[in-house]
Amino acid sequence: MSHAATNQAATFESLCQTFRDAAKLSTTADTLEWDERTGMPRGGAEYRAEQVAYLRGLVHDMQTSPRVGEQLQTLQDWDAAKDPHSDIGATLKWLASDYHRQCKLPSELVQRTASCSVRGQGVWDAARKADDYKLFQPVLNEMLALKRETGERLQTESQTVYEALLDEFEPGAKAAALTKTFADLRADLVELIREISDSPRQVDTSLITQTFDKASQQKFSHLIAEAIGFDFERGRLDETSHPFCTTLGPSDCRILTRYESNFLPTSIFGTLHEAGHGLYEQGMREDWFGLPPGSYASLGIHESQSRLWENLVGRTLAFWEHFTPTLKEHFPTTLGDATVEQLHRCFNAVQPSLIRVEADEATYNLHIIVRFELEQALIGGDLSTDDLPVAWSDAYEEVIGVRPPSAADGVLQDVHWSAGLIGYFPTYTLGNLAAAQLYDAAKDELGDLDTMVRRGEFSPLHQWLKKHVHQQGRTRTADELITEATGQPLSAAPLIRSLRNRYGQVYDLND
Amino acid sequence: MSHAATNQAATFESLCQTFRDAAKLSTTADTLEWDERTGMPRGGAEYRAEQVAYLRGLVHDMQTSPRVGEQLQTLQDWDAAKDPHSDIGATLKWLASDYHRQCKLPSELVQRTASCSVRGQGVWDAARKADDYKLFQPVLNEMLALKRETGERLQTESQTVYEALLDEFEPGAKAAALTKTFADLRADLVELIREISDSPRQVDTSLITQTFDKASQQKFSHLIAEAIGFDFERGRLDETSHPFCTTLGPSDCRILTRYESNFLPTSIFGTLHEAGHGLYEQGMREDWFGLPPGSYASLGIHESQSRLWENLVGRTLAFWEHFTPTLKEHFPTTLGDATVEQLHRCFNAVQPSLIRVEADEATYNLHIIVRFELEQALIGGDLSTDDLPVAWSDAYEEVIGVRPPSAADGVLQDVHWSAGLIGYFPTYTLGNLAAAQLYDAAKDELGDLDTMVRRGEFSPLHQWLKKHVHQQGRTRTADELITEATGQPLSAAPLIRSLRNRYGQVYDLND
Structure with missing residues (x-):
């Protein structure tokens, strides 16, 4: 190894150590959250939030320190990192992209978003319980503005604002490709569900x-x-x-x-x-x-x-x-x-229903498609939050065939938007598609x-x-x-094949 | 408030914030330890130890930073802190004494002690299971040397080395006063236990x-x-x-x-x-x-x-x-x-027995007295670890009236010394004494x-x-x-009165 390469190897090791140390703290914060959700006494909530915020802050500071930036700079032309699919190459590629992502976001925006998320989830919970969308709308507006600003700061030339948000959960995903895949899926699912509901053989649960x-x-x-x-x-x-x-x-x-x-x-x-x-x-x-x-x-x-x-x-x-x-x-x-x-x-x-988390496998992805379309329209400014409840209900009626009788069972059912998780829903359906395709490949082998x-x-x-x-x-x-x-x-083909096969057995569908 | 006092108030607030932040991390480490002792999967042990060590290290760095030292210096002559029993006065008194204590200990000594403690507890566990004192002796020697060095570095003019160690657990405690109190207690307990064992009325459990x-x-x-x-x-x-x-x-x-x-x-x-x-x-x-x-x-x-x-x-x-x-x-x-x-x-x-943690209330403090005397002798150099097992057994026979048949049920029964907790045992008996005295005072009022x-x-x-x-x-x-x-x-009087009263009822003792 040349002298420069030796130095770069040492720099790489030091960079990795920083992220390993940060992982010690972030898994610690995860432990606090696990405890919070399994049995922490109620009185502990306030201080627990302070602890987690403090730890997450330390992690953020470690990952975005000027030293990390310098080390990434030093390693930019390192031969060992040329292949982005090698361990070293992938490490530097993602650490650099995360670093630059973080640096694009002013910390006051990050903090306002975090604070809006905590508040938003509380307001969402109350609004859902009260079945009152109006209660939720102001904080939703606030969150949408924050996420729009976030997306605008993050977006690259080839990305829409929505894609920039999506990228955090599904790196490299393209809205246009998703739209196409989801449209195919939707057509096939709607047909499958029609056949199931027309079947003379129904299921007694x-x-x-x-x-x-x-x-x-x-x-x-x-x-x-x-x-x-x-x-x-x-x-x-x-x-x-x-x-x-x-x-x-x-x-x-x-x-x-x-x-x-x-x-x-x-x-x-x-x-x-x-x-x-x-x-x-x-x-x-x-x-x-x-x-x-x-x-x-x-x-x-x-x-x-x-x-x-x-x-x-x-x-x-x-x-x-x-x-x-x-x-x-x-x-x-x-x-x-x-x-x-x-x-x-x-x-x-299979039974078309109102609530995503209770949905069967056939209708589940339709719930996601509704959300994927609505959240793009919300972020893109094509849909105002004034019109959201009606748009939601119309979409459910059109796509799934049921109309929510209330906001609680409709637009207020998910926590995600209140928590700032916009661009997250599509990953559920991507997961369903990938599962079926991976299973087929495993079977082939x-x-x-x-x-x-x-x-x-x-x-x-x-x-x-x-x-x-x-x-x-x-x-x-x-x-x-x-x-x-x-x-x-x-x-979408493997998922559709898999569903047709299984529901064919259950509902005696024709091939 | 004068300008200087305003500044001092701000400095005090900043100092307190550092310790509040450190507490967020130390309670986080405590949460990790709680989880470890209630259900963490076995595979998690190694990484958990790394997490806890990392957090404890951060806490130590925060509490001993040069900035803390400067702030304590600035606040030395602050009027608001003159009364050591006021909240502010007590805060500064203890933070300063902890700070100076920490600064007296080179971090390599702290690290060697921490490492010896982790290793020592493992060796102790194995030695106890194998009933083999020889296995434990080398690490005990190592720990005694480390604690002796610690005590020598910490001791003030008026303290013995042992008192300097005791001070960490029981600030201000004096070995001579303890020796006197414990001697009184021992005489009374031995007499009480004799009366109990002579009583014709024994307990069927x-x-x-x-x-x-x-x-x-x-x-x-x-x-x-x-x-x-x-x-x-x-x-x-x-x-x-x-x-x-x-x-x-x-x-x-x-x-x-x-x-x-x-x-x-x-x-x-x-x-x-x-x-x-x-x-x-x-x-x-x-x-x-x-x-x-x-x-x-x-x-x-x-x-x-x-x-x-x-x-x-x-x-x-x-x-x-x-x-x-x-x-x-x-x-x-x-x-x-x-x-x-x-x-x-x-x-x-009441039943004189070999194991401290299973001892009844009457004999419990005799177990402590044995340890208090032996650990002073070990630290002071008056007892070598070669002679410890026999000294332990002799002391049990003399003080409690039972002789351990094995090291596992004798000198190897407690984890404390392997963990570096030397000067800790007396606090158990101090607690028993204080409990009885506080109870009496509460009853009086x-x-x-x-x-x-x-x-x-x-x-x-x-x-x-x-x-x-x-x-x-x-x-x-x-x-x-x-x-x-x-x-x-x-x-010792309230505890003895309390025991005499309760055991008088149970064993029909004469007043």
Whole structure:
């Protein structure tokens, strides 16, 4: 190595150490938030918010220090970083882009947004409870203005303001391409749902709406998470009101689920979903923890891992051929007489409904499409918040076929916009698409996945995902990762095929 | 205010803000440790240690920055700080003494001690399991050398090396005074224990060694903690293997207890003990959180609050007159026929034994006296670690009347020395003494506490402690606090009176 290269290697190591140290603090803040959402006493809320804000501030200061800027500058022409898909190259590419992103945002804008987000979520919560959109509108206006300013400051020449916002969650995503993909998807989904609702064979879900003991639900949830490969030596499963997955260290991943006494799928599919996120987190390379090669590629890719296990694996006949006997052991009185087919049908019931988080797999993406169109119009100035509630209801009626009777069950149902998460919703659908496409590619390579699942052999699929997704970290963009792993750019076709196949069984649809 | 005073007020505010910010980080580290001891997955240990060390390092840097030194210098002659018992005066007094203490210790010594402590606890654990003192001896030698160097660097002209170490836990404590107090206590305890063992009336504890359902123990523990005043809006009770109390914010105090299926007192008195610590933490002034007026006076005073509720309240006949019916409701099959007197006797059984943490209230302080004498001899160089095991066994035989059959049940039973906690043990006995003396003073002022306790009225005592102890924070030394609250300097007499009174009932002793 030349003298310059030796220096650059040392500079790189020092830069990485800063981000590793910052990760120690940000995972610490995540731990505080995990605790807040699992059992912190109510009195602790105010101080907890101060602690988290202080830690996040320290992290921000570390990541945007002038020294980091100088080090990135020094490393700009480093030979070892030339390949953006190498670990070093990807690290420098993302650290530089994050750094420049942060530097474009004045800290008073960041602080105003953070403060509006905390306040906004409180106002949203109150407005939803009071079913009063007017209460929410002023803070929504404020947040939209802040996010518009943020997008304008961040946008590159080739980006719209909305794309600049989207970029934070799904780096490199293009609104035009998304619009096209979502339009294809929408047409196919609307047709599929029409066929399902026209089918003479409908699903009776009374089996899964009985009363289910929480302790048994907890045991079964633990069992299926472990079966698909979630490592309880390096993670745990807890209860919360809004399920999530959070990573508190390279070998400490926490997944959280919810138990409904009268609706069994909530805990089962909630657990599979979060465990899917957990497998991704546990499958990353520990030696790159806190740096891009040890991070997720995008939120869409993260969601693909949860949806794959929840839906592509968890809702199949093969999965329930394997798990029905165990499930019946856990609920002998309520499910003692249930058959595999009955359970499989119950877990794949389709019913157009008002609330996204309760939606079935077929209609779910339509909920996202509504939001994707509305939030673009809001940010672009094509839709005023005065007209939003009616636009929302019209869109639901047109796209999903149901009209919300109230703001609480309509435009006020999601926390995202109040929290400043604009450009986030599309990642849910991107995840669904990627899940189906990755599953198909795995099947092409591994052979008869159904038979493996029927035998409870989840490891081949898990290892395939680990190799093609988890261990890649952020050395690829989402698009690159999908194309390399599946041989195709992302498309709606695999998801539609998968849904047609599964719902075909359940609703006796014609091919 | 003069211009200089205005400046000094601003400097003081800035200094306090630094320590408030440091408290945000140190309570964050405490949260990480709480999580580690309540359910962190095993895989998380290594990274968790890195996180905690990093946070503790940041705190140390903040508290010992040159700017803090300059600010303390600027405020040295500030009129508002003249009275060391005022909030401002006490703040500056303790911050300055901590600062100078820290500055006397080179950071390489601090780091070597921290590293030896982590390693030492691991070695201790292995040595105890293998019942092999020789395994432990080298790291004990290393730790003693480090602590001796620490003490030598810290000691003032009027202090011995041991006193300099003691000072960290019990500021201002004098070894000579302790030796005198402990000698008085020892003589009285030995006599009391002789009378108890000679008594024809012995205690049958079979009632409390049956099998007790954990869920019922948890409910009863929660109930008694709440009854004595622990605020569950501002705290919670969890399970752990080594009970403790930790404060994660001004309104977030966590207490932890242990449930033994075959020994009921473990959870009951463990909970009362930790809840007593918790009442102290919850009773402090929130606006001084993270600063001396919002901190505990000393470890001895902290222990006095736990021991007071555990023993002076929790082991009385009056307490069980109140709680026996509720206890029987929780354990109808095992305790359905138990009487108040039977339970009271069981909870006050005395039996000289080998293990400190399992010792009854009468013999407990003798275990401490053994450690106090041995650790002084070790630090002073009067006892070599070669001779320690025999010295330990001889002391147990002489003081408590039992000889350990093994190192594991003898000299290897406590983690403290391996962790560098030398000078810590005496605070346990100081707490016992202070508890009895404070209880007497409260009774003098409040009247018939027994009747209140019998009625389940714990608030008068709680409020008295809040006023005389909790809200004082660290504006008084332990000695000053006890003298002001009770009208007397600390002595062994109240504890001995209290034990004689209670054991007199249980063992029919003559007055």
